[in-house]
Amino acid sequence: MLRTTTCGALTIKNLGENVILCGWVQKSRDLGGMTFIDIRDRYGITQLVFNMDDNRELCEAARNLGREFVIKASGLVVERSNKNLKMPTGEVEIKITALEVLNAAKLPPFLIDDETDGGDDLRMKYRYLDLRRNPVRNNMIIRHKIAQAVRRYLDGLDFIEVETPVLIKSTPEGARDFVVPSRMNAGEFYALPQSPQTFKQLLMVSGFDRYFQIVKCFRDEDLRADRQPEFTQIDCEMSFIEQEDILNTFEGLIRTLFKEIKGIDLPEVPRMQYADAMRLYGSDKPDTRFDMQFVELNHLVKGKDFPVFDHAELVIGINAKGCASYTRKQVDELTDFIKRPQVGATGLIYLRHNEDGSLKSSVDKFYNEEDLKGWSAALNTQPGDLVLVMAGTTDKVRKQLSELRLEMGNRLGLRDKNVFSALWVLDFPLLEWDEETERYHAMHHPFTSPKPEDIVLLDTKPAEVRANAYDMVINGTEVGGGSIRIHDRALQALMFKHLGFSTEEAQKQFGFLMDAFEFGAPPHGGIAFGFDRLCSIFAGLDSIRDVIAFPKNNSGRDVMIDSPSTIDEKQLNELKIKSTV
Amino acid sequence: MLRTTTCGALTIKNLGENVILCGWVQKSRDLGGMTFIDIRDRYGITQLVFNMDDNRELCEAARNLGREFVIKASGLVVERSNKNLKMPTGEVEIKITALEVLNAAKLPPFLIDDETDGGDDLRMKYRYLDLRRNPVRNNMIIRHKIAQAVRRYLDGLDFIEVETPVLIKSTPEGARDFVVPSRMNAGEFYALPQSPQTFKQLLMVSGFDRYFQIVKCFRDEDLRADRQPEFTQIDCEMSFIEQEDILNTFEGLIRTLFKEIKGIDLPEVPRMQYADAMRLYGSDKPDTRFDMQFVELNHLVKGKDFPVFDHAELVIGINAKGCASYTRKQVDELTDFIKRPQVGATGLIYLRHNEDGSLKSSVDKFYNEEDLKGWSAALNTQPGDLVLVMAGTTDKVRKQLSELRLEMGNRLGLRDKNVFSALWVLDFPLLEWDEETERYHAMHHPFTSPKPEDIVLLDTKPAEVRANAYDMVINGTEVGGGSIRIHDRALQALMFKHLGFSTEEAQKQFGFLMDAFEFGAPPHGGIAFGFDRLCSIFAGLDSIRDVIAFPKNNSGRDVMIDSPSTIDEKQLNELKIKSTV
Known part of the structure; x- marks a missing residue:
């Protein structure tokens, strides 16, 4: 020994x-x-x-x-x-x-200590040394603990862990599929799964009743925004259930994790309609650690000859509590913030509710005290508060003000990483219009069921059709999402039609699933959690990279092993492919 | 609800x-x-x-x-x-x-019942219906239970589950790598791992101390012999241990699984030297549910003018208890068996120990009663036994007689699927000679350490160098194998040299690992179990395909989803590759 x-x-x-x-x-x-x-x-x-x-x-x-x-x-x-x-x-x-x-050991290229002098690139090249540092290793230990706790919880509820294949079939939808040339079937390719979606639905057709898997998925896409080409999902599906069963089961999972991993009793998770989330927070993943809800002001601000508001589709305000004392410079900073290309707004209007009770706005030229009192009442301001108002087309102004709301949350210290606020967002739209391809796309995926009462709108007002789809949001981050699926061939075919598939295309790509629906498919639904994201929240981190043992950089490279790399001509010949670079 | x-x-x-x-x-x-x-x-x-x-x-x-x-x-x-x-x-x-x-449901193409009328191909095409059948679904449930039990056991011993990357680097050794063209780094490729070997060793360098993962691995090779292009391993590694620690830890795992899954108290697992396994069973994975050990007969049979034995490098016999009454036809069947191309032998000699005590051989012309009494004594025959003798070059005759021994085990009902016999086989050779490439290959893999006392033989008698390598065998099937690894840069470099790598090649391919060894690598070792194989043994099945939810056929095809398949020209163009089929 x-x-x-x-x-x-x-x-x-x-x-x-x-x-x-x-x-x-x-x-x-x-x-x-x-x-x-x-x-x-x-x-x-x-x-x-x-x-x-x-x-x-x-x-x-x-x-x-x-x-x-x-x-x-x-x-x-x-x-x-x-x-x-x-x-x-x-x-x-x-x-x-x-x-x-x-x-023996050579001198490491950076300090192996909680605080290190190593830069990002150096630490990635010597990731095995970076992993020696307590904070980094502890992230992996949290990840391990979450994985084991997830399995214990689901195993205890009769979920069966089934491994679905990694070498699957590429789909024309799968512009972002990684593909794998087959040597044995030269000229043909496997694809790596973006999710095990169709397989888990087939398992429901098989009668597995409750399935889960903690599984690697793959997406060959732009890696900005803290994404990785390979990522891990907690993938789950249940049969003979309604949305309520799924919400209860997986709210239970999340609360169990908070209890076991962090010792926190997460309260019951509130639920919000997608439409309300957009209206009140301008986002389908609102950070509910703080309030600062949107107040729509159209009825108070229009018709006063202020062209910006008169021409705007929507005018919204938020109440930044206690910020009336903001200096000109601070207000200018906020204006600069919303003008950044990532936000893309053009202007910001404010209303100060001064400590002496007086109201002062940046548009006093157009609005008299009575008008401003109306704003103040709508936003429920107190002396000391600052109202920030933006205007524009509905989608844009909501998105822009949502960014400003988060920024104000940061400035006011309302986004503490040790405070957790979870939320179910329900009733997402089924379809969303894609400007580029000029057709509707499935907002969740093509297997999501529409609300039965909305099916009649599919032909006439497709954008208004709501889906049986739900997301779980924690601290403003979507950690999981799912839906009740279509389990009827005819409805699935209708859905593909609305997504612009010809009957032949639909059959060629998803025929196996639609065929399966004809042999007795149970009503079913599920959810998938982004495991990396969930771990990063539990570890109090901003990036998923820090909870992945050997992550890739923003160019999809593993700089430690130097991958991807060129391969031998001989190997390419055997695979019967040729590089055209 | x-x-x-x-x-x-x-x-x-x-x-x-x-x-x-x-x-x-x-x-x-x-x-x-x-x-x-x-x-x-x-x-x-x-x-x-x-x-x-x-x-x-x-x-x-x-x-x-x-x-x-x-x-x-x-x-x-x-x-x-x-x-x-x-x-x-x-x-x-x-x-x-x-x-x-x-x-509603259409009539299924085969009976959904324990016994079905569906052929293999049909059941694979409609795998989701085949999975409805109890025996098939039960295999998946056993698999689930084993996976959970493995994790509980290892988690209980402070092993940490770490996910290693699926998109890694191709190696020239990796003739059987699946490769994945990168869109973002056009002209370059990732490879899918045949095992997470180097990553788990890096985790040891990182100080993870005890690592495990139940992980998909990939091999693009001939799929005869019940293999799958994607398969699952229970992959483990430990630091600051000796071989004894590994054997004890993982013998504990296997015994725990037998207890929890099958309610069986597996006795302590015996240990056998590789050399003894080859000598006594002609195999490095002997089926020890039954005895029938090899007895070498050179000293008894040579020099009696029987040319077959005189010219043979090795003559071996086994005692088939109670088979003296075999008819001529039955003996002919055995001769036919060994002449099958899979076995490839030319002749079989027998000695009957008749019920009346007399001895009768098929080579009485060359051997008198005294000679035969010598054989009988060596093989410890009793009246009623049948001795089967084969001769040839050492490696070949051992392999051939090993096949015959298993066949006799089948005929005598000694290979009951409900009886379990586990065995550690120890001290494998480090290197094996490859006729085709005319050089030595690592028998386990290039990271396996030689026994310290054998290192001196590396230059002079490489074939005699023993490795710190071990296999676990259950019922004649290798279910797991591992080794104590090299953790020293110089020894690893020496090993690569003996495997025919130039210094540059070794550095290009495995430089990151050898570099890591210079920054303080602990002594470490590990093991990997074939999870599919282990599940098939617990489920009493011959094929791993039956414990995989969505397996591929012998041509590597998933006939249910029709994969692999051709992909769009557009997709190929984006990846900057061209099919040359």
Whole structure:
């Protein structure tokens, strides 16, 4: 046996024991005739002590150890005179009697410490060293714990974990599919799944009743916006259920995770219509850690000869509580913020509700005190509040003011990473118009069912058809989404028609699924959670990259192993493909 | 709520309850004025009863239901007059008061029953219907249970599940890599991993200490021999351990699985040297459910002018207990067996130890009674036994007799699928000679460490160098294998040199790993179990295909979704590749 215990296990209870520890040299210091070495492993840090008087040779060997050397040290657990009560092992040290270097180490290219001096690129190239750092490794441990807790919860509810294939079929919808040339079937290609959607629906047709999988999915797309070409989903599906069953089951999952991983009792998750979310927050994933809801002002602001508002489709305000004292410079900053290309707005109107009760707006030329009192009442302002108003076409102004709302949330410290607010957003539209292709796309995916009462609108007002679709949002991030599926061949065919598929195309691509619906498909529905995103929220991180052991960069490259890379001509020949670069 | 309970839950305890069930029509029969319908879901079968006198319309609706229709039925739990005590639900039936067809079903192309009339191809095309059959679905449930039990066991021992990337780098060794063209990095390719080997070693360098993953791996190779292009591994790695720690930890895993999944107390797993396995069974994965060990006979058979034996490098016999009564025809069958191309032997010698004590061989011309008594003693025969002897070059004759031994095991009923015999095979050779490429290959993989005392032989007798490598064998099938890895840059470089890599090639392909070894790599080792194979053994199946929800056929095709398939010219253009078929 190489070691008898780990570097995180020994406490005052172990005094007098002879132990063997293995680990990395974290740091070392010499103090008179003594040398102290902190030895580190995944479990903790323990102090080793060497004494020149006791054993000169051993102490000199210890003095020759460099940072990150891998050592094996044997000795006796003794009480420390200088205790460090911040560490579980801080009351003891090991009086070393034998030392072996298991592996020497070159000086790492950056500090292996909670705070490191390594830049992003360097840490990615030496990711195996970055993963030695506590904060990074702890992210992986949280991820592990969440995965195990998810499985325990779902297994306990009779969900069966089924592995669906990774080598599947490319679809013309699948512009973002990764494809894999087949050697055995030269000229043909597999595709990597963007999700196991059709397979999990087939499992419902098979009568599996409750399915889940924590599964890698793939998307070959632009990687801005914190995406990865391979990502992980918690993928779930249930039969013989209604939307209510799904919401309850998976609200239970999320609450269980908060309890088990963070010790937090998440309250019951509120529910909001998509239409209300758009109206009140300008977003289908509102951050509900803070209020600051939109108030629509059309009825109060129109017809006063202020052309910006008169020409606008929608005028909305938010109440930034306590911001009346904002300086001109601060207000200018907000104007600059909304003019950034990412937001793309042109102007911002404000109304100060001063501490003395007076109202002062940036459009006093057009609105008298009575008018402003109307605004103030609508936005329920108190002395000290600042109303921010934007105007424009409905979709745009909502999106723009939503960005400003989040910015105000940041400025007011209302978006604490240790506060969690979850929300179900319900009744998404079934279809959304795509300007580029000039046709409707499925907002969720083509297998989502419309609300039965809205099916009649499919031909006449497709944009108004609501879907049995739902998202779970935590702190303004969509962490999961799903729908009740179509389980009827005719309705599925109708849906494909509305998405612009010819009957032949639909049959060629999804014939197997529509055929399956004819052999007794149960009503079913499901949900998928973005596992990386969920982990990043639990770990209090902004980026999913930090909860992935070996992530790729924004160009889809793994700089550590240098991938992707060119391959041999011989290999290409065998696959019967040719690079045209 | 669509249903109040499942089709497997109601017993005599539920009498008088009003329930709603959902499921598939398994069968239906009319008896006078009554109609009985068996409704099925994943959990069981429940009998529904309809009565013409009570409700003519409802009963007629029931009579119109076809097999596999999906229905929702409400009614009262009553006691059955004609009880079926073989079923948990067999004491009750549901007197139906309301019936709804949730989905009609066409007649399935084969019987959805434990025994089906569907051929392989048909069942694969309609795999979602095949998965409705109990035996097939039960395989998936066993797989699920094993996966959860594996995770519980390893999580309990502080192993951390880490997801390693699926889009990695192709290696020249990787003739069997699937490759994935990158759109963002046109002209370059990712590869799909044949195993997460290098990543799990990097995790050890990172100090993860104990890692596992149940992970999809990929190999683009000939699919005979029950292989699949995508398969699943239980992949594990540990730091600061010796071989003994690995054997104990994973013997514990296997014994836990046998206990939890099958209720079997597997005894301590015996250990055998690779050299002994080859000598005693002619195989590195001996089926130890039965004995019938090889006995080498060179010293007894040479020099008697029997040219076959005189010219042979090795002569070996096995004792087929109780087979002396085999007829000429039966012996001829065995000769035919060994002459099959898969075995490839030319002749079989036998010695009968007759019930009357006399000895009779097929080579009496060359061997007198005294000689045969020597054979008999060596093979420890009793009256009634039949000795089967083969001769040839060492490697070939061992392989051939090993096949015959398994065949005799089958004929004698010694290979019961409900009996389990596990074995560790230890100390595999490090290298094996490849006739085709005329160089040595790593028998396990290039990261396996040689036994320290054998390193001196690397230059002079490479074939004799033993590795710190081990396999777990159950019932003659290799279910897992692993090794203590090299963790030293110089030794890894030496290993690559012996495998015919130039220094540049080694650095280009595995530089990131060798670099990592310089920053403090701990001693480490691991193991990987073939998860599909393990599941098939627990399910008592011969083929791994039966424990995979959506398997591919021998040509690597998924006939259900018709994959692989051709893809659009547009898609190929975007990827900057061209098919040369």
